[in-house]
Amino acid sequence: MASLDSPAILLNPIDDVAAARRKIRPGEFTGIDDIIACEIIPRGHKVALRAIPAGGEVRKFGQVIGRATQDILPGQHVHLQNLAVVESQHEHRFSVDIEAKGMIPPEDCRTFMGYDRGAGGVGTRNFIGILTTVNCSATVSKYIADHFNRSGGLDGFDNVDGVVALTHGGGCAISMKTEGYLYLTRVIQGYARHPNFGGILMIGLGCETNQIAPILEHYKLEESNRFRTMTIQQLGGTRKTIEAASEMIREMLPSVNAVKRTRQPLSGLKVALECGGSDGYSGITANPALGHASDLIVRNGGTSCLAETPEIYGAEHLLTRRATTPEVAEKLLGRIDWWRDYTARNGAELNNNPSHGNKAGGLTTILEKSLGAVAKGGSMPLRAVYEYAEIIRERGFVFMDTPGYDPVAVTGQIAGGCNVVCFTTGRGSVSGYKPAPCIKIATNTDMYDHMQEDMDLNAGTIATGDESIEQVGARIFERIIAVASGEKSLSESYDYGDNEFVPWQVGAVT
Template identity: 50%
Template sequence: MNPAIRLDPQDNVVVARAAITAGTPVPAENLSALQDVPAGHKLAARFIARGEQVLKYNTVIGYAAEDLPPGTWMHSHNIAFGATDRDYRFSQDYRPADILPPSERATFMGIVREDGRVATRNYVGVFVVGNCGATAARKIADYFDDERLADFPNVDGVVPYVHEMGCGMEMTGEPMDLLRRTIAGHIRHPNTAGALVIALGCERNNIWGFLEQEKLVVGPKLQTLVIQDAGGMLETIARGKDIIRAMLPEANKIKRVPCSAEHITVGLQCGGSDGFSGLSANPALGVAMDLLVKNGGTAILSETSEIYGVEHTLTCRAVTPEVGQKLVDRMNWWLDYNQGRDTQINGRVSPGNNAGGLANVLEKSLGGAKKGGNSPLMAVYEYAHPVTQHGLVFMDTPGYDPVSATGQIAGGANLIAFTTGRGSCFGSVPAPTVKLASNTPMFNRMKNDMDLNCGTIIDGEATLQDVGRQIFELILRTASGQKSKSEIVGMGENEFAPWPIGVLA
């Protein structure tokens, strides 16, 4: 097998399929490696002059920092980061998605709620409006272990949703609005069968103001507890256990029935990326999302700072110029937000990404955007807003995975698909996470955390289309109740992380 992978005829770099030692011939490129090249890293495929564009997938990922002979190891030490010109071509490549008629769409075994929404899981949640209620929420939820839930086999768990905010912050404005709609989105989520909301009583995120603003009505499936009114922590914990205990019989009264795949909404995430992520797991997930869209479902692409430099690949296929402009507006917000800071959007990726072969954010974005496939961009949402449009949509979020996924779930994602090259142990509730490995060595090393190996593409054993179909089928099985690896391990309740936008007071 050729030791290097060529991604486009116009590229002036190729990617090492596995670690290449200095002097190793690369016959297909008529060159030999001049230095040791780690797996997933790049080699110059021809002479590249100083200042010349470095092309991967025929897209600019930087500029040569020096004259580079063929066979040179290409990475952040000799690829200079710089701005690139982008032609947004708003909606010029828009083509309506080819949607299957309802009778031909794939199905899964879902939970149909009274209002017609479809769930993939069935949780009871204990929420806090501020961090002061966190201990009570955790102790109440932890009480309902497997033994105490044995009589309620249809309940997936009682989980706490705790966070570090709710007080010492602006009382009104964007930070408070964002926090409130994030919590409310999880309370309203179809995967939430019942909710208890706990407050200390003096938070700036006042519990009654929160309920009123989010139009949440207290009733059998939504209860409240105020620690200062209940008589303290011990009394709150005892009463909280009673409230949850009373909710469980009703929450258990569900059954799974065949549902159209149009009811699946997948939040797309990548973390611990490497040089193979954009070659295997991300584009294979894109194939799966094109299949989901074809079956009437929804894919939420996010992590705005991680599509920087390739946002024009989305604006050109936006359903309207207005949708494309909204994406550009959010990108400009991020550029202003990060001005003068040592952050990813200004060039430097994390040490793990860098070690995995990604030279800068342009290269990372090139691979990350591929998770959305080739479907038209139908809408752009701000963080944690309800997603109502089917098809491929974009939600503005940070690149930090727990914060990003929390916003997607608040918006209605009932499943998260997470690609990784270095290895991630992420999990989420109430929507489950499936993890897709970009390379076989990492998959074999972390089999208890990875749901599917996309490294077979790099190994030459499967095509993108093959693995994309496998991912789509994995999503259908997981939405039907099959536990993901992160669920088996017990991850998710600590990854609820509303975006801490703004400055603490």
Template identity: 55%
Template sequence: MSDLSPFTRAAEPRTIVLDAADNVVVAVEAIEPGSQVAGVVARERIPRGHKMARSRIVSGQPLVKFGQPIGVALADIAPGDWVHVHNVSATALPQDGSGLPALAASGSLAAGIPSTFQGYRRSDGRTGTRNYIGILTSVNCAASVARFAADAITRSGVLDAYPGIDGVVPIIHGTGCGLAERGEGFDVLRRTQWGYACHPNFAAVIMVGLGCEVLQIARMKQQFGVEESDGFRTLTIQETGGTRRTVDQIVGTVREMLPRAAAARRETRPVSELVLGLQCGGSDGYSALTANPALGFASDLLVHDGGTSILSETPEIYGAEHLLMRRACDPGVGERLMERLRWWEDYTGRNGAEMNNNPSPGNKAGGLSTILEKSLGAVAKSGHAALQAVYEYAEPVRAHGLVFMDTPGFDPVSATGQVAGGANIICFTTGRGSAFGCKPAPSLKLATNSEMYRRMTDDMDINCGDMLEGVSLETKGREIFDALLRVASGERTRSEYLGYGDSEFVPWQIGAVM
């Protein structure tokens, strides 16, 4: 993908041509019929964030944006026509990256003293960015008990004496039973649960089950070789004696855990201990122009200093995988990525779907026409770093640098996998306006356009829409990176102030529900 600056603009209304090879222009502002734009007269109204043909495009000819094919014309398209889902097909074109320009480094990443942040060093050597106590549930049947206990602790006022504790979080979900006790779906759920149970943003964890579910707590403890301790306790409702007794026991256990958990103190930690989950949701036509490449720049800064960035959402790199393949550190990493894409083609096919069921109606309303177009923008979140490893959903992330984790595109499911894999902070770009949080990991929200940022200012942390007013990619990328360090050091995000994160734990359910 070409560097996004300088933008090619028309005076009124404003537009952007992203690459000289593009046969479409992107409307920064709505274009009215008869307007002269980029040397072309608009034949119809072009909504903001959408595309207009710069030249004649014959039926079957590729539509080109970012210098890359994003689909083919379903009919002849005249210069000045609106280019969108009504006249564009997502038919995939062969893309192996040949002929693409070499990827340039994201601005100046001059060598210097690596950045640091203030975090909680845990006994396993990892670092937390928050200091929560978690009440985890093995099955949906224990969800209410976990909530009752967390509410009782909060209402009691006991946390007032422990300002170093960020809160008591019930991590509940809708599965844990009604599934096969072995196989892909079971393994994914078990990995996800255990990833949260040992997450560095938890100072202590209580895991509660019903007792008769498929996902047995005792079995997990045996498989992972974990014993009860001051920082990890388990119980089941059936063995404890019902709802009230279980709630009382959880509350009592939390009270016992509080002094030890509160003794943790933030200390200076290297950025290499940060694991950043890269997310985008409610994307629009501006995502690839502003927030996503700016987050990519911030990701490159993090990787440069030894940190880790996790790119995910496999259906949303579909059609742009060639850009990641070219950055794989070795052929095995590239083959691992293609293996996951082939799995998705089979997975969607056997469920009567197709990869282009993504983008969503909201994405399309915001100007995205095909999954190829969406994917090219989504990959921009990853910056320009080499791809070091590919992980399955919720698999522990061990490598440093840019890595990929196979997840669905559905944001809560994707972020849940990243956090289970070890992400201790999330950065989430949005154009339509997503409402999201992800306890125990803080989540920064990046607005792709100024209009939405002003409308949803209580939910957004950073406005990237000012890049369309002249703020440079490097300036915005460094702003995001600095905000990441502040949040990792304890500064609260908008979603944290609003209280998001208790209900956004959504493990990926694969297989039959029985």
């Protein structure tokens, strides 16, 4: 492997390409073997380390990331013009890497300060949530939240983090027989149960397809002083609904405010792992560092949840090896089959996921991106695979089937019970996901410097040779515990999270 300050980084000794630490100019030595760049290699992009004939496999991370579409010479830029994805044809071996290494004895495990909700889990925040069945109750719900957040309605209730209205564009003109309806109701019930809420109001219009009553019945939710429901049509319109709802929240506030943080084992933590706006550094800095933090969470008795199925596509064989049972592995492969069908019937492709920004950052193929994405999941055994927005009941490292699209993915993870979000980004995503805090981890120092007010942590130090993956991983782990205990993340300081609730819409809107 090249030294920590060479122009290019070799990630694995068998690799055919190296990643440029900075822009490399034609004629410049890459720092690896005797390879001289023969054209510009942009920062984060790949340089060929040997001649690769057209059709030949190209390796990065020690794995095949695609095939050459034309002859490639040593020192050439390897990207869209000469590299393309190959269909996944890896040998699937189930449950061969399932040793839970480094588990910490319970008495030595770390703790955090959380809100004990009994059987409902442990909260890292204490919000009042307004859930909406349909877009038609969005505006009323926003007004109710505004009434408390902006007009002094929370004065004297310092222990309440705010009232958040989670609105969306769906809820009617959908078939109740479809996955779309299933996913929407699962998301709503998951949020209704989330331990970061001290109280919940569920508001419908009244005549929508997505009725309140079937949600309560199917998911066994019961109304109480802290869980109320209503419809605008029953109450007689906008003003009357706002008044009735505000009165209900006023009634909830004293008891919601009375809950105090107490010392809790890390088994109360469920960490959502997410990446957005990835670049060529994601897979070599922030994602492996987050993977290390994920391992620390799991070793301390907590749960971490990888997601974004299209982003792990092509690297699923690394996860099925880690599945604790063949059933867990089969469930993962079953979801990947579902995705093949879902994308095919919608005229999309599973292998076109690298976005405009990803490509500009140097990622060429979905396989390359997938290997980098899976790195967020660390090395612990995979204990369960969940469908979108299913409640996460297993402890340890788990996977949830979601799209890669950030707001949809995180909405599913939070519905599953995640109470902290860790979000790596190379291009610089800005977002938050109430009621869970979100920690942003920059993959490179240039972006970190440029967008420092939005980036909680910089993993770019791994690329500059200033820190190891383990050091950055340990910093992420400590920040997770601090934020879970009440320290505000940067996106919380901007009060992000009122607009990023996006339940996965699957199927037709009629």
